[in-house]
Amino acid sequence: MAEGTHAPETEAHHGATRYVVVWVALLVLTGATYSAWRVHLPEPWHLLAAMGIAVAKAGLVALFFMHLWEHRGPTRLVFATSLVFVALLIGLVLLDNSTRFPLANPPREGERAFDPLPELPSPPPAHAR
Amino acid sequence: MQPEAQAVLAHHFPDLRTQEQAARLGMWLFLATEVLLFAALFTAYTLYRFLFSETFQQASALMDTGLGATNTVVLITSSLTVALAIHQVRQGKGKAAAILLLVTLAFGATFMVVKYFEYSHHFHEGQLPGRYYAYADLRVPGVSMFFTLYFLMTGLHGLHVLVGMSVLAFLAVRCWRGAYSAAYHTPVELGGLYWHLVDLIWIFLFPLLYLI
Numbered sequence: 001m002a003e004g005t006h007a008p009e010t011e012a013h014h015g016a017t018r019y020v021v022v023w024v025a026l027l028v029l030t031g032a033t034y035s036a037w038r039v040h041l042p043e044p045w046h047l048l049a050a051m052g053i054a055v056a057k058a059g060l061v062a063l064f065f066m067h068l069w070e071h072r073g074p075t076r077l078v079f080a081t082s083l084v085f086v087a088l089l090i091g092l093v094l095l096d097n098s099t100r101f102p103l104a105n106p107p108r109e110g111e112r113a114f115d116p117l118p119e120l121p122s123p124p125p126a127h128a129r
Numbered sequence: 130m131q132p133e134a135q136a137v138l139a140h141h142f143p144d145l146r147t148q149e150q151a152a153r154l155g156m157w158l159f160l161a162t163e164v165l166l167f168a169a170l171f172t173a174y175t176l177y178r179f180l181f182s183e184t185f186q187q188a189s190a191l192m193d194t195g196l197g198a199t200n201t202v203v204l205i206t207s208s209l210t211v212a213l214a215i216h217q218v219r220q221g222k223g224k225a226a227a228i229l230l231l232v233t234l235a236f237g238a239t240f241m242v243v244k245y246f247e248y249s250h251h252f253h254e255g256q257l258p259g260r261y262y263a264y265a266d267l268r269v270p271g272v273s274m275f276f277t278l279y280f281l282m283t284g285l286h287g288l289h290v291l292v293g294m295s296v297l298a299f300l301a302v303r304c305w306r307g308a309y310s311a312a313y314h315t316p317v318e319l320g321g322l323y324w325h326l327v328d329l330i331w332i333f334l335f336p337l338l339y340l341i
Binding site for chain 2: 075
């Protein structure tokens with residue numbers, strides 16, 4: 001059985017040291033994300049670096065502090081499933097909003113009105129209403 | 130099997146290991162619902178950041194990134210002390226585990242104190258949600274949405290820190306009294322998982338609110 005194989009005698013060898021190594025890695029990554037913020041990377045990299053480092057840190061916490069590394073099977077499946085649904089929710093909402101007709105969203109910064117206005121269908125004549 | 134371990138085994142489980150696996154799976158199911166609860170707020174953040182991306186960058190520049198980074202280090206270190214506490218209780222060292230849990234509690238309290246100073250600064254400056262937004266130096270569309278989301282996300286997270294601290298305080302007392310052994314320490318494992326999730330969520334809140 002793969003799950004729950006944490007016999008105290010095997011844990012004692014690497015357990016505490018491994019936690020400290022993971023902690024140091026998390027501190028280094030926190031320093032890295034803070035430095036990336038200080039140097040003001042160009043636009044897409046600013047966001048990508050911050051989120052990439054956050055994902056790496058979250059992975060370290062989930063795998064080693066939360067023991068997903070050694071607990072295979074259903075617990076991993078449950079967590080992975082929740083992440084799939086998070087990705088679906090955020091991804092589809094973003095996809096919806098980024099592909100909308102321009103007037104359905106507030107104006108982007110820099111354009112005070114919609115200039116030039118997108119082509120609108122002409123209103124029906126008064127007697128047709 | 131040790132007698133105290135025998136006492137905690139429910140009759141419908143063949144042995145303690147099966148019982149612990151079932152308990153851990155149940156905890157992960159609960160953590161999945163927590164992830165989805167926060168996912169709703171992360172989705173709202175994504176949407177408004179997409180609609181008002183420049184505003185959100187200007188508003189996040191009002192955050193004190195030094196304090197945010199400090200709190201990140203505090204929570205990461207508190208996760209380490211919880212992991213070490215579980216490591217100790219797995220070897221039957223209940224008193225050592227209790228002390229490490231108390232250190233974790235101190236880190237949790239530090240986090241909340243730093244958060245309190247940040248909140249009082251925002252209140253003083255009028256950087257508040259919705260119609261209560263009264264900060265004169267940044268008045269652009271969408272800016273109050275940043276602070277609505279900031280207070281919702283950090284507020285819900287802070288509530289989780291308080292709940293986690295209560296759970297860890299309870300576990301520390303039980304550890305000190307010798308309620309757990311190398312054979313049976315499932316509650317400490319599960320409480321630790323909850324605390325790590327609180328850390329996990331902050332790992333994403335920090336860049337989203339303070340850095341980008």
